[in-house]
Amino acid sequence: MHHTPGPNPYQYLPRVPSFDLDSTTVKNGRPLPAAQQSGVFGAPGGKDISPELSWSGFPKATKSFVVTMYDPQAPTGSGFWHWVVADIPAGTTSLPLNAGAPNGTALPAGALELGGDSGMHRYIGGAPPKGSGLHYYYITVTALDVPKSGVGADASGAFLGFSIAGHTIARATIICPTELK
Numbered sequence: 001m002h003h004t005p006g007p008n009p010y011q012y013l014p015r016v017p018s019f020d021l022d023s024t025t026v027k028n029g030r031p032l033p034a035a036q037q038s039g040v041f042g043a044p045g046g047k048d049i050s051p052e053l054s055w056s057g058f059p060k061a062t063k064s065f066v067v068t069m070y071d072p073q074a075p076t077g078s079g080f081w082h083w084v085v086a087d088i089p090a091g092t093t094s095l096p097l098n099a100g101a102p103n104g105t106a107l108p109a110g111a112l113e114l115g116g117d118s119g120m121h122r123y124i125g126g127a128p129p130k131g132s133g134l135h136y137y138y139i140t141v142t143a144l145d146v147p148k149s150g151v152g153a154d155a156s157g158a159f160l161g162f163s164i165a166g167h168t169i170a171r172a173t174i175i176c177p178t179e180l181k
Contacts, residue, residue: 009072009079009138010173013165019058021141021172025051025097031178032126032137038082040118041127043180050083050100050123055093055141059169062090062143066164068157071126073135076117081157082137083123084114086149086164099123114155121153126178134179143170 026036034045053067065088074080083100085107092108099106100113100123107113118124128135144167151160 006072006136009070010140010171013161013168016168017059017170019055019141019143019170019172021053021055021139021174023051023053023139023174025053026139026174026176028174028176030176032176036125036176037178038125038127040120040124043125043127046125046127048123048125049098050095051139052097053095053139053141055172058143058172061145061169063147064088064090064144064149065092066140066142066144066149066160067095068138068140068142069123069126070138070140070157071128071135072138073128073132074117075129075132078158081114081116082118082126084116084157084160085111086114086151086160087112087147090147112149112151112153114151114153114157114160116157126176128178128180130180132179134177137176137178138173139176140171140173142168145169 037043037046
C-alpha cells in the first residue's frame with residue numbers, strides 16, 4: 001500500500017498566516033533522518049531524538065507556542081501524535097536537539113509535554129510500518145494568542161488541537177515524507 005500525500009491535516013482548520021520554521025536536523029520535503037525515527041517502535045537506526053527547531057516572523061500578538069509532530073497516514077484511522085508540547089512561552093524561539101528526551105530538562109520552564117498517542121511524555125520518532133508506503137510527518141509550530149493552552153498533562157494531541165483552534169494566530173510546518181522498506 002502506498003499513500004499519496006493526501007490532505008494536509010491543517011486544511012480543515014481556519015486559515016492562518018505562516019512564519020519561518022527552520023531546522024538543522026530535518027528539512028522540508030526530505031525523509032526523517034534515522035536519529036529522528038523511532039527505536040522504541042523498531043525503526044532501524046531509530047534513536048527517538050527530537051529535531052532542533054527555530055522559528056521567527058510570527059505575529060507580535062503571540063503569547064505562547066505549541067510544537068507537535070503528527071503522522072496522518074498512521075494505520076490507526078485517526079493518525080498518530082508523535083510529539084506534543086504546549087505552553088511554550090512566547091519568548092522561546094527555538095528548541096535544541098533532543099529537547100523531547102525522556103525526563104529531559106531542555107524544554108523551557110512552563111512548557112507542558114503531553115503523552116502523544118504512545119502515552120509517553122517524550123518525543124517518539126517516526127516509524128512507518130514496513131510496506132505501508134510514505135508517511136508525511138508534520139512537524140508544526142503553532143502560535144497562540146493565549147499564554148496557556150488550558151489542557152492538562154493527560155490531554156491527547158487531538159484534544160489540545162481542539163482546545164487551541166480558536167486561539168491559533170499562525171502556524172509553520174516542516175513536512176518529512178518517510179518510508180521504511
